[in-house]
Amino acid sequence: MLFGTARLTVLKTICRSHPRPHTRSFASSRPPRADRAVIYSENGDPSEVLNVLTFPDLPPPGSDSVTIQFLLSPINPADINVIEGVYPSKPIKTGALASSGKGSEEEPVFIGGNEGLAQVTAVGSSVSSLKINDWVVVTKQQHGTWSTRKNVAVTDVALIPDAHKLDEAQAATITASVNPPSAYNMLNDFVRLEKGDWVVQNGANSAVGQAVIQIAAAHGLKTINLIRNRENVELLKSQLGQLGATHVLTYDDLLDKSIRGKVKEWTGGKDIKLGLNCVGGKDTTLMSRLLGQDAHLVSYGAMSKQPLSLPTSLFIFKNLTCHGFWQRRWYADKTPQQRDTLMRTIVNMLADGQVHYCSK
Amino acid sequence: MLFGTARLTVLKTICRSHPRPHTRSFASSRPPRADRAVIYSENGDPSEVLNVLTFPDLPPPGSDSVTIQFLLSPINPADINVIEGVYPSKPIKTGALASSGKGSEEEPVFIGGNEGLAQVTAVGSSVSSLKINDWVVVTKQQHGTWSTRKNVAVTDVALIPDAHKLDEAQAATITASVNPPSAYNMLNDFVRLEKGDWVVQNGANSAVGQAVIQIAAAHGLKTINLIRNRENVELLKSQLGQLGATHVLTYDDLLDKSIRGKVKEWTGGKDIKLGLNCVGGKDTTLMSRLLGQDAHLVSYGAMSKQPLSLPTSLFIFKNLTCHGFWQRRWYADKTPQQRDTLMRTIVNMLADGQVHYCSK
Numbered sequence: 001m002l003f004g005t006a007r008l009t010v011l012k013t014i015c016r017s018h019p020r021p022h023t024r025s026f027a028s029s030r031p032p033r034a035d036r037a038v039i040y041s042e043n044g045d046p047s048e049v050l051n052v053l054t055f056p057d058l059p060p061p062g063s064d065s066v067t068i069q070f071l072l073s074p075i076n077p078a079d080i081n082v083i084e085g086v087y088p089s090k091p092i093k094t095g096a097l098a099s100s101g102k103g104s105e106e107e108p109v110f111i112g113g114n115e116g117l118a119q120v121t122a123v124g125s126s127v128s129s130l131k132i133n134d135w136v137v138v139t140k141q142q143h144g145t146w147s148t149r150k151n152v153a154v155t156d157v158a159l160i161p162d163a164h165k166l167d168e169a170q171a172a173t174i175t176a177s178v179n180p181p182s183a184y185n186m187l188n189d190f191v192r193l194e195k196g197d198w199v200v201q202n203g204a205n206s207a208v209g210q211a212v213i214q215i216a217a218a219h220g221l222k223t224i225n226l227i228r229n230r231e232n233v234e235l236l237k238s239q240l241g242q243l244g245a246t247h248v249l250t251y252d253d254l255l256d257k258s259i260r261g262k263v264k265e266w267t268g269g270k271d272i273k274l275g276l277n278c279v280g281g282k283d284t285t286l287m288s289r290l291l292g293q294d295a296h297l298v299s300y301g302a303m304s305k306q307p308l309s310l311p312t313s314l315f316i317f318k319n320l321t322c323h324g325f326w327q328r329r330w331y332a333d334k335t336p337q338q339r340d341t342l343m344r345t346i347v348n349m350l351a352d353g354q355v356h357y358c359s360k
Numbered sequence: 361m362l363f364g365t366a367r368l369t370v371l372k373t374i375c376r377s378h379p380r381p382h383t384r385s386f387a388s389s390r391p392p393r394a395d396r397a398v399i400y401s402e403n404g405d406p407s408e409v410l411n412v413l414t415f416p417d418l419p420p421p422g423s424d425s426v427t428i429q430f431l432l433s434p435i436n437p438a439d440i441n442v443i444e445g446v447y448p449s450k451p452i453k454t455g456a457l458a459s460s461g462k463g464s465e466e467e468p469v470f471i472g473g474n475e476g477l478a479q480v481t482a483v484g485s486s487v488s489s490l491k492i493n494d495w496v497v498v499t500k501q502q503h504g505t506w507s508t509r510k511n512v513a514v515t516d517v518a519l520i521p522d523a524h525k526l527d528e529a530q531a532a533t534i535t536a537s538v539n540p541p542s543a544y545n546m547l548n549d550f551v552r553l554e555k556g557d558w559v560v561q562n563g564a565n566s567a568v569g570q571a572v573i574q575i576a577a578a579h580g581l582k583t584i585n586l587i588r589n590r591e592n593v594e595l596l597k598s599q600l601g602q603l604g605a606t607h608v609l610t611y612d613d614l615l616d617k618s619i620r621g622k623v624k625e626w627t628g629g630k631d632i633k634l635g636l637n638c639v640g641g642k643d644t645t646l647m648s649r650l651l652g653q654d655a656h657l658v659s660y661g662a663m664s665k666q667p668l669s670l671p672t673s674l675f676i677f678k679n680l681t682c683h684g685f686w687q688r689r690w691y692a693d694k695t696p697q698q699r700d701t702l703m704r705t706i707v708n709m710l711a712d713g714q715v716h717y718c719s720k
Contacts, residue, residue: 088677280672302672309669312640312662315684317448322682324675 037097037147039109043085046112050083053109055097061151063126068118068136068152072171073145079114082142089328091142096151111144115178117171118145118157127154129336135163135171139339141328158331161344165351178327180346180355182300183211186325187221190296191273195220198267200290201276202226202251202283203303205236210243211355212276217244218354224263224272226251226279226287254286263290271295281306293318300325397457397507399469403445406472410443413469415457421511423486428478428496428512432531433505439474442502449688451502456511471504475538477531478505478517487514489696495523495531499691499699518691521704525711538687540706540715542660543571546685547581550656551633555580558627560650561636562586562611562643563663565596570603571715572636577604578714584623584632586611586639586647614646623650631655641666653678660685 034056040049061067081087091110097103120134130136138145140156163171186208187193199216203209204225216223225240227233229250237248247266253259263272271292277284278301288297288310297320299308314320331339349355394416400409421427441447451470457463480494490496498505500516523531546568547553559576563569564585576583585600587593589610597608607626613619623632631652637644638661648657648670657680659668674680691699709715 088673277672285667299672299675301676307645307669307671308675309667311667312637312659312684313448315659315668315682316661316686317684319684319686319689320682321684322675322680324672324677324679326676326679329679 035097035148037103037144037150038112039103040083040112041102041109043083046080046083050112053097053103055103057098058149058151059096059099061122061124061127063124064155065124065151065153066120066127066130066136066157067122067149068157069121069149070116070118070145070147071135073113073116073147075146076114079112082114083110083112089141091144094144094150097147111147111150113145113147114138114142116145117160121149124154129154130157130159135160137343139328139331141332155336158339158343160347161340162347162351165347170350170356179207180211180215180349181330181342182208182325182327183215184342184345184349185327185330186276186298186300187212187215187219187274189325190298190321190323193219193221193273196222196270197274198222198224198270198272199274199276200224200226200272200287202287203278203301204240204245204248206278206301208278208300209276210240213240213243213245214355215349217246218349222246222267224249224266224290226254226283251283251286254283260290274298276300277308278303280304280308282309285309285311288314288320291318291320295320297322298325299323395457395508397463397504397510398472399463400443400472401462401469403443406440406443410472413457413463415463417458418509418511419456419459421482421484421487423484424515425484425511425513426480426487426490426496426517427482427509428517429481429509430476430478430505430507431495433473433476433507435506436474439472442474443470443472449501451504454504454510457507471507471510473505473507474498474502476505477520481509484514489514490517490519495520497703499688501688501692515696518699518703520707521700522707522711525707530710530716539567540571540575540709541690541702542568542685542687543575544702544705544709545687545690546636546658546660547572547575547579547634549685549690550658550681550683553579553581553633556582556630557634558582558584558630558632559634559636560584560586560632560647562647563638563661564600564605564608566638566661568638568660569636570600573600573603573605574715575709577606578709582606582627584609584626584650586614586643611643611646614643620650634658636660637668638663640664640668642669645669645671648674648680651678651680655680657682658685659683 034054035058037053038050039053040051042049058067078087082091093108093110095105095108101107103109116138118136120130120132120136123130123132136157136159138156139158143156199221201209201212201223204213205227213223213225223246225245225248227236227248227250229252233250240248272290273292273295275287275291275295275297277297277299280302281304283304291297394414395418397413398410399413400411402409438447442451453468453470455465455468461467463469476498478496478498480490480492480496483490483492496517496519498516499518503516559581561569561572561583564573565587573583573585583606585605585608587596587608587610589612593610600608632650633652633655635647635651635655635657637657637659640662641664643664651657
């Protein structure tokens, strides 16, 4: 997730107000008694501008839409930036929650939240790709997911295929939907990696970082993983090792000039082909020096809030290429088939136990 | 050229010691009376380690080699760095200049120089791709071109096709062989540009920069060109304008916050798709903010000696991709046919007057 480790924080106050659908048997869920959403009308400090709106009369879905009931909606650091109005992608106000007053066409509002796992509770007359009780994730950016229910166009959500394979915690992992897909796509979209190839990443204990470690390990790739130094760093190293990390280093280790020789020993002199960066700043400069000839460095975050600063010689003489990755753009650029294929891949990796999360 | 504007500085002292072949009529050149080269045995300050070696007994070329007589050999700033031993690509000593003493197998030496225009004076028994009097440029990096003659493998040089179309000054332009090819390849290899598309570059008055302006103009591309502020900056602006520059700005102009609006006006809101950078540092950070969605920034030098420092948001949200370009690698990676096609393209652009240089 952008600008920090995404932590899945369920909006418990909202979810508890709501009868939880019996997800395992996929029985029809009872209609909610009163829908509620966390909304705001103008940008500002979240503690001042956010309100809870009750909207008891959600209309039925349009012909190409479905009504979805949110099961889990995370809060990400970026969601706060959106409310503050300082995030590059801006939400659009909705007037479809009520027929009059706040949330109506006359008084549209922003709904907070960018990610969410939901269950379909009603389908429009022309909808054939989704049916009642299907589980979906919201793929359109800044759609507003801090709501008990809402009507959405079928193109703004992606079906979680074979959802019966997942337990709720796994589904919640998909709810934080940019993490495993980001990891999977960054490992696949920029350079062709063969079994035994090496990847280096920073922020390795972030949600994306942990997914990278596990997906890489499942595909026979080797990873060098960078984390911040901390108390009990050995515990975290061992946890990441259990996930499949080949080596774990701290950013402090990069300051030691002998590190390049050590890494060369580990890789047997093989070029490291891919670097994944969610940190930026000096630590990333040092990491990039570990990359081999013709490598690709993919940035998906900037936790340090420092720019990416790289010696030009890496570009000219080592033929480094630098890219950015944003899962939201990936969803926007791809066909429904490609999105479905990705979702199936992720669901199967979760169901097979290839990807899960360690506690810290 | 790397780390500064390449300036073509002919090694006159060497060239004058040598009967100049009658290049226009392509008559057989007389064999030289005494060959000489600027050589060194170990890295260090050029004023201390360089020597002139006389080698009167150059052996005939091997079966897959040719003997070439240098017409013009430039000195580039990078050549100095090579002699100092601080440049990433290292030359290999040669022992093929003499049968004993310095320059022989027992006492091999480095020859200075990385670029050169030469004429073939003898061909090996298996050589069919080159004949006596052909003009060639040396394409293998750090081959040692500060010499009156040497034997080279045919794969280490590229024929200048249709050399009769060129006068000596134009040929000299090819001798500084990385500049027009660099400009041409950077405009073609990274993003598909259509007539009317926009390119922004810094170091616009460098040899590569001037070639970019002219090649872009010849293909109907628009350029925004950045130069340092200086006395008589208007004169340089007008010279670059005469070469075909659409707009010329100084780095100081980039500090003005209204500049992005101005550029947007010029482009009619069209995204700038390509940026070319030989400067690095803060000025390049500011330039990169002018780039549009999905743009490519290609670095081929670092005149400021500052790293390339870019906000991560450009990568993530604007999908910027950063590359390096090195004409030497281009030559090394391509087939003889591709190299020949490039050379023909450049020769024709020079012969048609599409590319030339303004005085400053």
